[in-house]
Amino acid sequence: MSELLIKNGRVFDPINSINGDIMDIAIKNGKIVDDISLSPDTKVIDASSMIVMPGGVDAHSHIAGSKVNSGRIMCPNDSRSGIEKRTKITRPCSGYTVPNTFAMGYRYAKLGYTTVFEAAIPILHARHTHEEFGDIPIIDKGGLVLFGSNWQVMEAVRENDIEKLAAYIAWGLSASRGYGVKIVNPGGGEAWGFGKNVSGLHDTVPNFDVTPAEIITGLAKANEMLHLPHSIHLHCNLLGKPGNYKTTIETMKLLENIKPSMDRQVVHITHMTFNAWGGTNWGDFESKADAVADYLNQHDHVTVDMGQLIFGNATTMTADGPMQYANARLLATKWTNGDVELEDASGVVPLSYIRKMYIHDIMWAVGLEVALLTKNPWQVLLTTDHPNGGPFVNYPEVIALLMSARKREEEMLKLSNKMRDRTTLSGIERELDWYDIAIKTRASHAKILGLTDHGKGHLGAYADADVTIYHINPDQVDAGREHATVKKAFEKPAYTIKDGEFVVRNGEITATPEGRTFWVNASVPEEDNTRLMKDLRLKFRKYYSINLANYMVQDNYVKHPVVIKAGGS
Amino acid sequence: MQTVTLIPVMQSKISIEAETITPNNFAGKTREEIENITIWEGNHKTRLFEFFKIALEGKDSPENTKIIINGSIPRVKRVGEGMTDGMILINGDVDMHVGAKMQGGVITVKGNADSWAGREMKGGEIIIGGDAGYYLGAGYRGESCGMRGGKIIVFGDVKDYAGEHICGGEILIKGSAGLMPGISNNGGIITIEGNTEIPGAEMKKGTIKINGVVETLVPSYKQEDDEEIDGIVYNKYTGDVVAGGKGSLYIKK
Numbered sequence: 001m002s003e004l005l006i007k008n009g010r011v012f013d014p015i016n017s018i019n020g021d022i023m024d025i026a027i028k029n030g031k032i033v034d035d036i037s038l039s040p041d042t043k044v045i046d047a048s049s050m051i052v053m054p055g056g057v058d059a060h061s062h063i064a065g066s067k068v069n070s071g072r073i074m075c076p077n078d079s080r081s082g083i084e085k086r087t088k089i090t091r092p093c094s095g096y097t098v099p100n101t102f103a104m105g106y107r108y109a110k111l112g113y114t115t116v117f118e119a120a121i122p123i124l125h126a127r128h129t130h131e132e133f134g135d136i137p138i139i140d141k142g143g144l145v146l147f148g149s150n151w152q153v154m155e156a157v158r159e160n161d162i163e164k165l166a167a168y169i170a171w172g173l174s175a176s177r178g179y180g181v182k183i184v185n186p187g188g189g190e191a192w193g194f195g196k197n198v199s200g201l202h203d204t205v206p207n208f209d210v211t212p213a214e215i216i217t218g219l220a221k222a223n224e225m226l227h228l229p230h231s232i233h234l235h236c237n238l239l240g241k242p243g244n245y246k247t248t249i250e251t252m253k254l255l256e257n258i259k260p261s262m263d264r265q266v267v268h269i270t271h272m273t274f275n276a277w278g279g280t281n282w283g284d285f286e287s288k289a290d291a292v293a294d295y296l297n298q299h300d301h302v303t304v305d306m307g308q309l310i311f312g313n314a315t316t317m318t319a320d321g322p323m324q325y326a327n328a329r330l331l332a333t334k335w336t337n338g339d340v341e342l343e344d345a346s347g348v349v350p351l352s353y354i355r356k357m358y359i360h361d362i363m364w365a366v367g368l369e370v371a372l373l374t375k376n377p378w379q380v381l382l383t384t385d386h387p388n389g390g391p392f393v394n395y396p397e398v399i400a401l402l403m404s405a406r407k408r409e410e411e412m413l414k415l416s417n418k419m420r421d422r423t424t425l426s427g428i429e430r431e432l433d434w435y436d437i438a439i440k441t442r443a444s445h446a447k448i449l450g451l452t453d454h455g456k457g458h459l460g461a462y463a464d465a466d467v468t469i470y471h472i473n474p475d476q477v478d479a480g481r482e483h484a485t486v487k488k489a490f491e492k493p494a495y496t497i498k499d500g501e502f503v504v505r506n507g508e509i510t511a512t513p514e515g516r517t518f519w520v521n522a523s524v525p526e527e528d529n530t531r532l533m534k535d536l537r538l539k540f541r542k543y544y545s546i547n548l549a550n551y552m553v554q555d556n557y558v559k560h561p562v563v564i565k566a567g568g569s
Numbered sequence: 570m571q572t573v574t575l576i577p578v579m580q581s582k583i584s585i586e587a588e589t590i591t592p593n594n595f596a597g598k599t600r601e602e603i604e605n606i607t608i609w610e611g612n613h614k615t616r617l618f619e620f621f622k623i624a625l626e627g628k629d630s631p632e633n634t635k636i637i638i639n640g641s642i643p644r645v646k647r648v649g650e651g652m653t654d655g656m657i658l659i660n661g662d663v664d665m666h667v668g669a670k671m672q673g674g675v676i677t678v679k680g681n682a683d684s685w686a687g688r689e690m691k692g693g694e695i696i697i698g699g700d701a702g703y704y705l706g707a708g709y710r711g712e713s714c715g716m717r718g719g720k721i722i723v724f725g726d727v728k729d730y731a732g733e734h735i736c737g738g739e740i741l742i743k744g745s746a747g748l749m750p751g752i753s754n755n756g757g758i759i760t761i762e763g764n765t766e767i768p769g770a771e772m773k774k775g776t777i778k779i780n781g782v783v784e785t786l787v788p789s790y791k792q793e794d795d796e797e798i799d800g801i802v803y804n805k806y807t808g809d810v811v812a813g814g815k816g817s818l819y820i821k822k
């Protein structure tokens with residue numbers, strides 16, 4: 001029986017409202033327990049003058065699957081950076097924006113993260129995602145599945161048959177061993193099959209006679225009908241276009257009257273860095289993060305994440321095929337384009353974010369503005385939409401920026417004046433505290449995903465014993481002034497503990513257990529399923545390049561599955 | 570002045586990674602220190618003295634350091650990588666990546682250089698008396714910039730993709746070039762005195778001048794008025810239109 005006692009740490013556990021109290025955390029058999037009776041076998045860590053938080057959770061990252069691999073294939077240059085030799089227990093690593101599978105796991109663990117969700121899995125390619133998941137060590141994983149431009153979805157929405165739509169979602173999650181509903185530029189992926197895009201929420205998708213607005217509301221209703229742990233997770237229409245903040249807010253408004261089936265948001269809108277934009281073209285491009293934050297401050301049915309831009313190399317990858325085509329033309333750079341049969345599209349474009357290019361400077365400010373202007377810290381997650389805004393290894397940089405107005409000011413000195421004029425960032429004095437950071441890097445991620453009851457994002461009894469201990473004393477460090485110290489502490493936790501086992505000590509990997517994979521098995525009434533399967537059999541016979549019988553991800557592709565049950569009440 | 574002479578005493582069948590052979594790394598060192606400099610033979614770590622007999626004269630700074638390799642080293646890669654100063658003279662052939670990422674100084678190869686000579690170099694000069702392989706002065710796989718500065722002169726022929734993704738600097742090929750020299754040229758100058766095929770595909774900017782015969786020309790170049798340079802009349806083209814390019818392609822009439 002392995003027992004561990006973390007003594008006298010300054011604990012930040014927002015889900016249990018613990019804000020820097022000095023406490024002991026007891027661990028037994030991989031779980032947090034109320035307390036343990038000390039025995040000679042109990043390992044004790046003295047965490048006095050250190051910060052103790054639940055293991056980090058990332059609800060939106062791109063760590064595995066065909067898009068990530070396309071990025072690797074088209075960016076062999078990326079693998080020239082980030083080279084780390086193998087050690088006795090770790091395998092060799094390479095890459096920065098699209099690291100190899102092993103590096104994904106080690107680097108997240110080294111940052112104190114223990115659970116990471118892949119944010120875009122086409123059902124058709126889910127097997128590939130799970131094969132990579134199996135190769136990513138240490139962290140627990142799960143994946144959001146693309147439904148936004150799917151024929152079966154659009155037909156059910158057109159027929160206003162929400163029951164059949166719910167049955168399809170349940171089937172799709174099971175087929176992909178996926179966790180939740182992702183929607184990317186709804187309708188746009190299908191329109192892209194004809195070289196077009198949808199121009200807004202009320203534009204009609206070619207050949208389907210439905211609008212993005214109808215797809216989004218239909219999926220939201222079906223999502224709640226199924227009582228899924230996570231809400232719909234949405235990449236808005238018109239992403240990457242100046243003036244898109246209007247569409248973003250309009251999208252939020254669409255969903256004001258939908259009742260969540262559990263205590264959480266109705267929609268999570270992802271990577272605000274790319275969709276809180278004003279202006280009408282690249283010339284008058286400006287931030288409208290303030291307008292988006294105003295809306296968030298008045299409504300609690302929406303959560304968002306930053307998708308913070310990091311200067312330097314990034315590899316953008318998304319199911320938003322038409323947006324990526326526009327990107328590649330604008331930047332005259334290399335591009336891959338993917339078609340996922342009846343399901344969606346995709347595109348990958350490597351690029352560099354460059355200081356003093358005012359468009360990039362403004363985008364950099366947008367993510368920070370949304371995080372700082374939105375009052376409720378639970379509403380905005382810290383992400384970089386890895387590797388779209390930048391690689392996740394830069395989270396400590398983002399933490400330091402959020403905690404220090406001085407650091408933001410120092411950074412702004414390196415940027416264009418247009419950024420100052422066209423964003424509100426230089427006027428924002430707010431500095432987040434340790435508690436806010438614990439919310440934005442773990443607690444809220446777990447809550448938004450619906451994982452708190454499954455042992456993630458907190459340190460209450462029976463939670464998974466995923467704990468991170470940072471080498472920094474909140475009594476002695478003024479984060480506003482000593483932002484470099486803060487960044488360093490978050491870059492190199494003293495310990496990362498996964499299921500009660502030390503996986504990182506002082507920045508070095510010490511164990512490489514295999515993580516679990518969460519997926520959601522939702523039940524639906526038999527009659528809905530019967531109607532669905534009739535449709536699906538026809539589609540597979542007529543259109544798919546693969547047989548229905550070969551489509552489902554088999555269980556042996558999913559290592560250490562954790563199946564969460566859902567379905568009509 | 571410091572002069573270090575290396576005489577190959579053993580040839581390896583597998584490649585030797587020798588990015589440590591630079592004036593920067595040799596300058597100021599004793600003979601014993603130089604003999605013990607690390608090189609890699611495949612995945613086996615070894616030292617210079619295993620492959621070279623080393624003679625040393627003087628002791629000086631990198632800019633006053635000259636390395637003479639007396640003999641062919643056809644399996645020794647990355648000689649002069651990243652050097653900023655001084656001279657390397659190779660009296661024979663050399664393997665791939667000679668002068669890669671070089672920033673200054675001069676490398677002279679009396680024989681042939683294999684592929685990737687001057688890969689991503691930023692400054693300095695490489696003179697190759699014989700032939701050069703593929704990807705002369707190019708960027709490595711996936712890079713958006715090859716050579717950015719400096720000069721490469723090849724007296725013999727070169728193989729395909731010379732100056733691929735070149736962003737600056739100058740390449741002069743006295744002989745002929747293989748397929749697609751200056752592909753994705755983004756600001757470099759390439760002169761080919763002999764023949765070549767399909768020059769300048771996807772060129773964005775920069776100049777390519779060819780005095781020999783061009784077998785095939787990509788169709789996406791716009792013909793301009795003829796131009797005379799140094800007494801030679803050239804067909805002038807701009808493109809590559811496919812890449813929205815404004816590069817200049819001169820082909821002798």
Ligand SMILES: [Zn+2]
Pocket residue numbers: 060061062119270271385388
């Ligand atoms: Zn994303």
